[in-house]
Every structure is written in structure tokens, then in C-alpha cells.
Amino acid sequence: ELKVEQNPLFLSMQEGKNYTIYCNYSTTSDRLYWYRQDPGKSLESLFVLLSNGAVKQEGRLMASLDTKARLSTLHITAAVHDLSATYFCAVDGSQGGSEKLVFGKGTKLTVNP
Amino acid sequence: DGGITQSPKYLFRKEGQNVTLSCEQNLNHDAMYWYRQDPGQGLRLIYYSQIVNDFQKGDIAEGYSVSREKKESFPLTVTSAQKNPTAFYLCASSTPSVSYNEQFFGPGTRLTVL
Numbered sequence: 001e002l003k004v005e006q007n008p009l010f011l012s013m014q015e016g017k018n019y020t021i022y023c024n025y026s027t028t029s030d031r032l033y034w035y036r037q038d039p040g041k042s043l044e045s046l047f048v049l050l051s052n053g054a055v056k057q058e059g060r061l062m063a064s065l066d067t068k069a070r071l072s073t074l075h076i077t078a079a080v081h082d083l084s085a086t087y088f089c090a091v092d093g094s095q096g097g098s099e100k101l102v103f104g105k106g107t108k109l110t111v112n113p
Numbered sequence: 114d115g116g117i118t119q120s121p122k123y124l125f126r127k128e129g130q131n132v133t134l135s136c137e138q139n140l141n142h143d144a145m146y147w148y149r150q151d152p153g154q155g156l157r158l159i160y161y162s163q164i165v166n167d168f169q170k171g172d173i174a175e176g177y178s179v180s181r182e183k184k185e186s187f188p189l190t191v192t193s194a195q196k197n198p199t200a201f202y203l204c205a206s207s208t209p210s211v212s213y214n215e216q217f218f219g220p221g222t223r224l225t226v227l
Contacts, residue, residue, distance in 0.1 A: 004155075033215060042203060043156075043218040050213065088155060092214050100171070101216060103155040 002027045002093040006104035014112055016078050021107045023072040023089035030067045031092035033101065034074055036085045043088065047074075079111045116140065117219035119204050124224045126191065126198060134189045134222045136204035145187035146205040146216060149173060156203065162187055163209070191224065199226045 003026040013019050023032070031050055035043040047056040049065035049072060056063050060083065062075045072089055086108045090101040117138045126132045136145065144163045148156040158171030162181040176195025181187055187206075191198045201223050205216040 031214065035218075042220045043205075045215060045217065048213070048215050090156075090216075100158060100161065101214065103157075105153075105155040108153075 002029070002091060002102045004089060004091050004102050004104040006087075006089055006107050008107060009105060010108050010110075012110045012112060013076075013079050015080055018078065019076050021074040021076070021087055021109075023074070023091075023104055025070050025072075025091045025102075027093070028067070028070075029091050029093065030065070032065050032072045033090045033092075034063050034072070035088045035090065037088065037106070038085050046087075074107075076109070079109075081111050081113060084109055084111045117204060117206055117217060119202075119219040119222050121222060122220070124222055126224060126226050128226065129193045131190055131192050132224070134191070134202055134204075134224070136187045136189065136219055137185055138187075138204075138206045138219075139185060140206055140217065141184075142206035142208045142217075143184070144207050144209050144214075145181070146207075147171075147177070147179065147187070147189045148203045148205065150201040150203060150221075159189065159202075197226075198224055200224060 005024045034047040037043050047063040052067040054065045060077045065072045086106045088106045090103045093100050093102045120135045146161040147159040150156050157173050159177050160179040162168035178190045203221045204219040207216040
């Protein structure tokens with residue numbers, strides 16, 4: 001059974017600082033997705049990582065995937081208040097045809113002035 | 114505009130009552146999904162459907178039922194058998210392939226038991 005673990009679950013950081021969120025998963029997969037959720041809102045797709053070594057960047061966020069280590073990272077550079085949200089990683093848990101995603105519990109990020 | 118709509122936004126249920134949550138998409142996606150989110154938790158899969166007239170149970174299907182009579186629609190019924198239904202319900206859709214299954218989410222329905 002595929003398990004997905006994110007850490008930390010809570011992250012409070014100052015504006016301008018850098019930090020990394022980690023997403024570990026338990027079985028082989030080379031398809032991983034990052035989502036953002038604002039309080040009371042739905043999930044918004046951030047990054048799609050589909051191969052070992054994949055790296056995607058958007059503004060102050062950069063995501064990478066290491067399928068051999070079963071690890072994805074979401075790096076935050078020079079954080080700003082607008083990045084405050086909960087970030088989820090999700091791993092494709094199917095063999096062959098894609099069906100189900102298994103989500104981590106999320107990392108609640110608070111960026112303080 | 115293409116997208117996923119869910120209604121209602123807020124729903125209140127009395128004990129012993131069945132309620133139905135609506136999910137509609139005009140993205141021409143084949144697959145649709147229902148997730149439940151509890152406070153401070155990740156998403157848990159309730160049901161999913163890859164084609165019309167077919168659906169599979171997810172990890173927490175007990176107390177829920179679905180139908181998929183049209184490609185665009187995937188309603189979820191929360192039955193009285195679901196003892197703790199208060200949660201945020203999210204519908205998603207995708208066009209899965211062997212190598213790709215990015216899911217897109219609707220705005221959600223917040224269900225509260227009175």
C-alpha cells in the first residue's frame with residue numbers, strides 16, 4: 001500500500017528566508033504532483049513531475065523529484081506572505097494505467113513579516 | 114470557461130437524512146473523483162469513476178454512494194449510514210493516461226451535520 005509522508009506538517013518562517021518541504025513515498029512511482037490550498041478553498045495545481053530528476057520552477061517555488069530515493073522536495077526561496085497556504089504532494093499509486101492519487105497530509109506554511 | 118462546479122457550497126444535514134452533492138465538469142475529462150477532507154488532514158478518496166456507468170470504491174466508501182450516468186456529472190450521496198459526515202468534500206476530474214494523471218479540483222462543498 002502506497003504511503004505518502006510530508007514534513008514538516010507545520011512551518012512558520014520569516015519573509016525573505018529559504019526553506020524546503022519534503023515529500024517521501026513508499027512504493028515505486030515516477031509521477032508526483034504538488035498542490036496549494038488556501039484556507040477554506042479548493043486545491044490548485046502547482047507542479048507536475050513525471051520523471052526522475054524532473055525540476056520545475058514557478059516564481060519563488062521550485063519542485064524536484066528523485067524517484068530512486070522516493071523523494072520530492074518543494075523549495076521556497078525568499079518567502080513572501082502571499083505564499084502562506086497549505087501545500088500537498090500527491091503520488092500516483094497505480095500500476096500501469098493511472099487511476100488514483102495518494103495525498104500527503106499537507107504542510108501548513110505561514111510566512112511572517 | 115472550462116471547469117468543475119460543485120453545489121451547494123454549504124450544506125446542512127439532519128440525522129437520518131440522505132443528502133446529495135453535485136459535481137459537474139465541462140473539461141471533457143473521462144475520470145472523476147470524490148475526496149473527503151477533514152480539518153488539518155489530507156484528502157481521502159471516497160469513490161472514483163473512469164468511464165460512464167462504472168465506478169470504484171476508494172478508501173472510505175462506506176456510507177456513501179455515487180452514480181455516473183453522464184460523462185459530465187458525478188453526484189455523491191451521503192447516506193444516513195455515514196455516521197460522521199461533517200467534512201469538506203472535493204470533486205476532481207482528469208484524463209488519465211499511462212504516464213499522467215493530473216487532477217483538477219472543484220471549489221468544494223462544506224457539509225455540516227446538525
